Amino acid sequence: xxxxxxxxxxxxxxxxxxxxxxxxxxxxxxVNDLTVQGGGPxxxxxxxxxxxxxxxxxxxxxxxxxxxxxxxxxxxxEFVNIDHIIVEKDKRSQFAFIVIEKETGKRTVLWSRATVTxxxxxxxxxxxxxxxxxxxxxxxxxxxxxxxxxxxxxxGVTIVVDAGSMREGTLALVNLSDYFIASxxxxxxxxxxxxxxxxxxxxxGLGAKIxxxxxxxxxxISVTSEECxxxxxxxxxxxxxxxxxxxxxxxxxxxxxxxxxxxxxxxxASATAALKCSEIxxxxxxxxxxxxxxxxxNDNDNWPTSLENVS
Numbered sequence: 387x388x389x390x391x392x393x394x395x396x397x398x399x400x401x402x403x404x405x406x407x408x409x410x411x412x413x414x415x416x417v418n419d420l421t422v423q424g425g426g427p428x429x430x431x432x433x434x435x436x437x438x439x440x441x442x443x444x445x446x447x448x449x450x451x452x453x454x455x456x457x458x459x460x461x462x463x464e465f466v467n468i469d470h471i472i473v474e475k476d477k478r479s480q481f482a483f484i485v486i487e488k489e490t491g492k493r494t495v496l497w498s499r500a501t502v503t504x505x506x507x508x509x510x511x512x513x514x515x516x517x518x519x520x521x522x523x524x525x526x527x528x529x530x531x532x533x534x535x536x537x538x539x540x541x542g543v544t545i546v547v548d549a550g551s552m553r554e555g556t557l558a559l560v561n562l563s564d565y566f567i568a569s570x571x572x573x574x575x576x577x578x579x580x581x582x583x584x585x586x587x588x589x590x591g592l593g594a595k596i597x598x599x600x601x602x603x604x605x606x607i608s609v610t611s612e613e614c615x616x617x618x619x620x621x622x623x624x625x626x627x628x629x630x631x632x633x634x635x636x637x638x639x640x641x642x643x644x645x646x647x648x649x650x651x652x653x654x655a656s657a658t659a660a661l662k663c664s665e666i667x668x669x670x671x672x673x674x675x676x677x678x679x680x681x682x683x684n685d686n687d688n689w690p691t692s693l694e695n696v697s
Contacts, residue, residue: 432444
């Protein structure tokens, strides 16, 4: 079967809870609204795409443990194909504890790294990549990510890179990417400059075709070799920001599938990520297509503007 989007990267299980404020050392704080759900940058982007109506499959590695079974269930329940997940016996799948501050929706993440071995080249199904429209990578497994990007490039498949944090594997994908989506943290670590436009232009200089830098509640910027635009964030009450960037990436790719222009795609992705923030968890409130359309119809003023016009 051919899929609209193939995602290769990390998957995990998140345990999330809300506190009034994050406790200091030797302090206690009651946890409310405890929930358990699937997580991981690429995996959550695949769930987003599935809810919006695209066909997706996920390539990654888990173990045959309790967390691994939860990860598989969290994807199949959202109609994300898992035929290309590799299961390694007698290891531990990745999981995280996420503490959310009630007032701000901001979170603190404590996580346990998976003990499975990195995805090997022979474990990647080249055919499923070659027949996709878009490949999403997070660069967390450098060797397999580079190989998948090369396969996609040779087959003419659009490559999107999720650069959540500075890693060698992510940087290695810059000149192979069609769309390089960096977090504000990545941009700052990369360029050592607080102006995200500086980082974006440096990434363009390294070979990225289009760079987007997500700025949380401040919105995002998109940069090509010829123009720069700023997309303000939508005004919503944020209950939990977990997974916002992941949802943005998935919704951005959905816009690419629709062949929308860059500004329309960015606006759609921003709205989808904003709606996700309304409930606890990275996936709980991911909207379907109609929900995003209605939201945008009611906020028709929030469009990207030329970056030079932004104070």
